[in-house]
Amino acid sequence: MDVVGYAEAAAGLLNADLADADALIDFLEGREWLHRQIVDKDIPALRKFQTQLRPVFEAAENDDPQGTVNGLNALMERHPITPRIFEHAPGKLQLHVANKASTVSDLIISESLLGLANLVCDLGAARLGICSAAKCDRVYVDTSPNRSRRYCSDRCSSRANVAAYRARQRAAATG
Template sequence: MDFVRYAERSAALVNADLEDAPALVRFLDQRAWLHDQVVERDATALRRFQRELRPVFEASNDGDEQRVVDQLNTLLAKHPVTPYIAGHGLSGHGGGSWHMHVADRQSSVAELLVAESLMGLSTLVCDLGATRLGVCDASGCDHVFVDTSPNQSRRYCSDRCSSRANVAAYRARQRAAAGEKAGEKAGAAS
């Protein structure tokens, strides 16, 4: 299982507009095998889960490791994960294509996405630390993200927000420099 990918999917889930089942299907665009299983109840359950999960990212963004762990433990208790082994083993051989799934075959789409999110985030917190989740620093953006950078320096949810923030900061510096020059000229003239 790729738990980092699950953690990143959890951020995408928090950021997603899941107003109804068709919106959930659009969110699952790369996972076509789930489309036929989506029902309105999944979208409703996932909107509720989004509200429960966002505070985990906010606590991490604030550097509050204990709150991150406490909130994840609360969510794990509320949404038990039911993993199972699937695949095709090679009888009599030392290998096979056995692999783990985080939710059993009877799980709804919502239960699957919740399980992936919680397992991904919990594993990430245990492996990389509880402050690897963030809320975008860009003005007007409240999207969340997972920071897997080597030096834990990510501040924006996307390259787009990073570029917009950098351009805004550059323009602000240019205006400040222009204001200082105008002030110097006015001082020299008096």
């Protein structure tokens, strides 16, 4: 079980535009075995979860670790996680966060919550954030060694750095 990957996928879920089943399939890239299990109720369930999860990242961004923890705890009460041990091959055991009867949305929500809860416990609530780039409200999970991430992507980071450079050039030219 890759709990950091689950936490990063939770940020990806929050940033995803889940307009329809095709968008969910795009989100599940690399997990093709889940595509055929998607049901009609997965999209609205995941959209609702996105709305519920956003305040957790906002609390972290506002330096409110207790709000982050309270938000995660409330979500884990609403969406209980039911871990199960599966044997994929003789002697090869793996922990999964949902059982075989779970829907795709149940699985994604459980993975998200378990990943975020573990990350917050291990590294702190400050590892969740909202992009610092102007006109961007996407979220991210900071797994950098020195807690230095401020942007959701390299693209936003580059744009912000170029804008800051140009602003310094203009200031130097007029000053």
